[in-house]
Amino acid sequence: MEKLRGGRPTEKLLWFLSILRGETSIQEAARKHGLTVAEVEDWKERFLLAAENALISRPKDEEALREEQIKRLKQKIEELGLIQERVPPRPCPSMG
Numbered sequence: 001m002e003k004l005r006g007g008r009p010t011e012k013l014l015w016f017l018s019i020l021r022g023e024t025s026i027q028e029a030a031r032k033h034g035l036t037v038a039e040v041e042d043w044k045e046r047f048l049l050a051a052e053n054a055l056i057s058r059p060k061d062e063e064a065l066r067e068e069q070i071k072r073l074k075q076k077i078e079e080l081g082l083i084q085e086r087v088p089p090r091p092c093p094s095m096g
Contacts, residue, residue, distance in 0.1 A: 016047060045069065 015033070018024045019040070024032075030040045049069060053059050060068070 016043065019044065020047075045072070 015024075015029065019026060019029055026037055026040045026044070029035070030037045046069070049065060049072075053065060
């Protein structure tokens with residue numbers, strides 16, 4: 001297993017591009033490199049946000065990027081909350 005936590009940025013970029021191209025799944029990459037799926041998904045989110053920022057004519061500063069990431073995470077939390085509300089509770093087997 002090759003750990004990427006302390007690897008060179010170029011190595012991480014090449015590895016990460018394989019995920020974005022669909023050559024490697026997030027789960028497979030996390031397992032291979034000793035990371036959690038959540039860590040890889042966080043890297044992906046931050047990478048795409050930074051790439052989007054680099055392509056606009058007036059890039060945002062770090063604080064604005066952080067605020068945008070917080071906004072996106074809050075939206076995800078709300079979506080998950082709505083999904084959980086729709087799922088009916090399952091009866092407990094021991095209550096039976």
